[in-house]
Amino acid sequence: AVTKRVTCATGQTTANAACCVLFPVLDDIQENLFDGGECGEEVHESLRLTFHDAIGFSPTKAIFTDIFNAGGGGADGSVITFDDPETSFPANLGIDDIIDAQKPIIARHNITPGDFVQFAGAVGVSNCPGAPRLEFLLGRPVAKAASPIGLVPEPFDTITDVLARFAEVNFSPPEVVALLASHTIAAADHVDESIPGTPFDSTPGIFDTQLFIEMQLRGVLFPGDGSNPGQVESPLEGIIRLNTDATLARDDRTSCTWQSFVNNQAKMQTEFRAAMAKMAIIGHSRANMIDCSDVIPVPKPVVGKAHLPAGKSMHDIEQACATAAFPTLTADPGPQTSVPAVPPS
Ligand code: HEM
Ligand SMILES: [Ca+2]
Ligand SMILES: [Mn+2]
Structure with missing residues (x-):
């Protein structure tokens, strides 16, 4: 079958005319x-x-829902519309920066905050080599109320609590692990305030499987001012490690899924994409939304090969999965190095 496409006033083509509004937002x-x-x-x-x-x-x-939507609206942009109080929730420490940067852009366009937050995330991920091209569905109404406090997992939570929280929104343990691929393009500003911009893996600008590899290395040091809540020892200078990530990589319920993404870019892409598609419409019904995925740019292929950081060997891997061996990888040549911070901008 030939898919009918429409040409927008701005010149681009898309499957649905309702998606045309997104091209100016994309450029902005x-x-x-x-x-x-x-x-x-x-x-x-x-x-x-x-x-x-x-x-x-x-x-x-x-x-206990009443007209105030007491259970929260999921992916509804409430973090923007009700940034007071949501930015004051402890688990949301630091999100005020990006909310402040996004708000004026939202104001320039005819788009709801809920759609914008998920659209910006999908566009942003497409800038990272190795990422999957995420789905984007349009149609989130403006939030009616703030989210309740306490629903965002914290890095000092137990895996039992993390899995229970995600189960409440219908995510399985393998889906939780797939979502954590996000931490391959991530850094922390507030876990250890003395070292802002410290990444979770050695390649925070590339959507590769290094997070899954490096998380399995033995922790040997604290990169900044010592142990902070939710933090455990890192394998390398310049990397910060969350307790939840380290534990997901070692817990019987999740370690084999974690290991399955090591040097398996395609599996990581497919499962991250599927889990993100589900997450992006929490609180909504897919049937009521318009598929504008073709507006999302196509990401570039991954840069680099799966490897151990220089100075590490397979002896530094803490095997956790009981049913399969960790894939054999070779280390980058040369002496151990420190990973540079993600520059603030
Ligand atoms: C168990 C679940 C999770 C916990 C406990 C957790 C915790 C954290 C923490 C503590 C930070 C550092 C924030 C800072 O200090 O600046 C962080 C950063 C980040 N998280 Fe998560 N996270 C979880 C799941 C997720 C999921 C599901 C996603 C997205 C799909 C995600 C995406 C990110 C990204 C991209 C960053 C980096 C932000 C930056 O570089 O500024 N996280 N996470
Ligand atoms: Ca990475
Ligand atoms: Mn940051």
Whole structure:
């Protein structure tokens, strides 16, 4: 079958005329939020924001739902519309920066905050070599109320609590692990305030499987001012490690899924894309939305090969999965190095 396409007033083509409004938003985002199409700090923070908005949904709390939408609306842009109080929730520390950067762009266009948050995340991810081209569905109404506090997982939570929180929004343990591929393009500003911009893997500008590889290395040092809540020892200078990531990589319920992404770019892409597609419409019904995925740019292929960081060997891998061996990888040549911070912009 031949798909009918429409040509927008701005010249681009898309499957649905309703998606035409997104092209000017796309240009504005790339130019003014992502510094001309980079995979840097604002992309990382925009991706984090998609999660902190979407996870604000609780069927349990919604038992008490009244006209105020007490269980939260999921991916509804409430982090923007109700940034007071949501930016004051402890788990949301630092998201005010990207909200402040996104708000004026939203104001320039005819788009709801809920659609914008997920659109900016999908566009941002497309700037990172190796990323899948994420789905984007249009049609989130403006939020009616703030999310309840306490729905965003924290790095000091137990895996039992993390899996229970995600189960509440219908995510399985393998889907949780797939979502954590996001931490391959990530850095922390507030886990250790003495070392802002410290990445979770050695390649925070590339959507590769290094996060899954490096998380399995033995932790040997704290990169900054020592142990902070939710932080555990890192394998290398310049990398910061979250307790939840380290534990997901080692827990019986999740370690084999974690390991399955090591040097398997295609599996990681497919499963991250599927989990993100689900996350982006928490609180909504797919049937009521318009598929505008063809507006999202096609990401470039991954840069580099799966490897151990220089100075490491397979002896530094803490095998956790009981049913399959960690894939054999070779180390980059040369002496051990320190990973540079993600520059603020
Ligand atoms: C167990 C679940 C999770 C926990 C406990 C967690 C925790 C954290 C923490 C503590 C930070 C550092 C924030 C800072 O100090 O600046 C962070 C960063 C980040 N998270 Fe997560 N996260 C989780 C799941 C996710 C998910 C599902 C996504 C997206 C799909 C995500 C995307 C990101 C990104 C992209 C960053 C980097 C932000 C930046 O570089 O500025 N996280 N996460
Ligand atoms: Ca990476
Ligand atoms: Mn940041």
